[in-house]
Amino acid sequence: MKKTRYTVAVIGATGAVGRESLEILQERKFPLEALRLFASKRSAGESLPCQGREWRIEELTPGGPFEGIDFAFVSATDAISREYGPRLAEAGVTVIDDSAVFRMDADVPLVVPEVNAHALASATRRIIAIPNCTTTPLVMVLKPIHDAARVKRVVVTTFQSVSGTGAAAMDELIEQTKALLSFKEVKAEVYPHQIAFNCLPHVGSFGEGGECSEETKIVNETRKILEEPQMRVTATTVRVPVLRCHSEAVNIETERPLTPNEARALLSAMPGVIVFDDPVRKLYPMPLDAAGKDEVFVGRIREDRSITNGLNLWIVSDNLRKGAALNAVQIAEAIIARA
Numbered sequence: 517m518k519k520t521r522y523t524v525a526v527i528g529a530t531g532a533v534g535r536e537s538l539e540i541l542q543e544r545k546f547p548l549e550a551l552r553l554f555a556s557k558r559s560a561g562e563s564l565p566c567q568g569r570e571w572r573i574e575e576l577t578p579g580g581p582f583e584g585i586d587f588a589f590v591s592a593t594d595a596i597s598r599e600y601g602p603r604l605a606e607a608g609v610t611v612i613d614d615s616a617v618f619r620m621d622a623d624v625p626l627v628v629p630e631v632n633a634h635a636l637a638s639a640t641r642r643i644i645a646i647p648n649c650t651t652t653p654l655v656m657v658l659k660p661i662h663d664a665a666r667v668k669r670v671v672v673t674t675f676q677s678v679s680g681t682g683a684a685a686m687d688e689l690i691e692q693t694k695a696l697l698s699f700k701e702v703k704a705e706v707y708p709h710q711i712a713f714n715c716l717p718h719v720g721s722f723g724e725g726g727e728c729s730e731e732t733k734i735v736n737e738t739r740k741i742l743e744e745p746q747m748r749v750t751a752t753t754v755r756v757p758v759l760r761c762h763s764e765a766v767n768i769e770t771e772r773p774l775t776p777n778e779a780r781a782l783l784s785a786m787p788g789v790i791v792f793d794d795p796v797r798k799l800y801p802m803p804l805d806a807a808g809k810d811e812v813f814v815g816r817i818r819e820d821r822s823i824t825n826g827l828n829l830w831i832v833s834d835n836l837r838k839g840a841a842l843n844a845v846q847i848a849e850a851i852i853a854r855a
């Protein structure tokens with residue numbers, strides 16, 4: 517008989533993504549049988565609320581026990597995903613992993629349900645990866661444009677909030693801002709430079725060719741999700757002093773012509789995307805408006821007259837929601853719906 521309630525584990529429950537996962541499980545009335553919350557020794561013994569109950573946080577240790585867990589949302593660190601992803605999968609748990617560790621593995625589906633839910637059928641290892649928080653909104657916008665007009669090349673510049681780095685980075689932006697406004701000395705610990713009142717063209721680590729790891733992820737993950745291994749994609753990733761929501765300026769070159777109005781119609785019909793595009797009335801997506809929302813917002817849709825078949829547009833999406841926790845919960849819901 518098909519299960520109707522599920523035991524869910526949140527690994528990294530006290531982090532920026534973990535806390536958002538609990539909110540989303542509550543809001544969407546996810547059919548919980550039980551919740552197991554895991555974090556480091558520092559947080560063990562504390563508790564967090566979800567669906568009207570307090571759930572005790574357990575220290576994550578190799579001994580688990582993990583048997584009986586149906587789904588694990590793993591949102592801690594790359595090292596935790598590397599060690600515990602396979603361990604949980606061996607214990608029969610369906611692992612939905614937020615880290616970059618498994619995303620490019622050929623036998624691990626990399627899924628945004630609105631774009632490629634069909635890839636879930638190939639989850640032979642019981643591990644499913646969610647994309648980077650900048651890739652997810654990008655592919656949601658590219659998918660309908662690609663289906664209609666074939667995307668030849670994408671040039672994306674990101675404006676990424678500090679919550680993309682986690683809870684400690686949010687604290688750092690607030691503390692630095694307070695210090696600067698009180699004429700005190702600023703400490704930079706999470707980032708290599710002051711982030712308050714600044715922009716850092718640096719997300720992740722630098723590779724040999726000078727590309728940031730975040731830029732490489734956007735290229736590789738976009739190609740994998742859209743099943744276009746040769747698609748020409750290039751990215752510049754920038755950290756900005758915004759608490760929540762990533763923005764992206766995107767230039768798209770297509771094979772076939774697509775007017776801005778046709779693009780607006782296609783994007784309006786895409787589930788999970790909202791076209792918010794009325795510049796004459798000064799309406800366009802902004803992080804402050806998109807924070808806490810599930811949808812990916814797109815605006816400033818206009819022709820790029822410097823090339824044949826070019827479009828420019830602007831995307832804003834909540835990195836902790838669709839960029840992480842919401843996408844993971846939607847994957848679990850899609851798996852339940854397919855069972």
Ligand SMILES: NC(=O)c1ccc[n+]([C@@H]2O[C@H](COP(=O)([O-])OP(=O)(O)OC[C@H]3O[C@@H](n4cnc5c(N)ncnc54)[C@H](OP(=O)(O)O)[C@@H]3O)[C@@H](O)[C@H]2O)c1
Pocket residue numbers: 527528529530531532533534554555556557558559560576590591592593594596614615616647648649679680681682683684835836839840
């Ligand atoms: N933030 C985003 O927008 C975003 C988007 C997509 C993917 N991700 C990925 O999601 C993951 C979590 O990111 P985050 O932003 O939520 O980070 P975070 O705010 O720094 O939270 C990290 C979590 O991991 C736990 N943790 C750290 N070391 C641990 C250990 N040794 N054993 C057990 N638990 C440990 C922490 O527990 P304690 O509180 O006990 O230390 C905390 O719950 C990362 O893999 C990140 O790349 C993040």
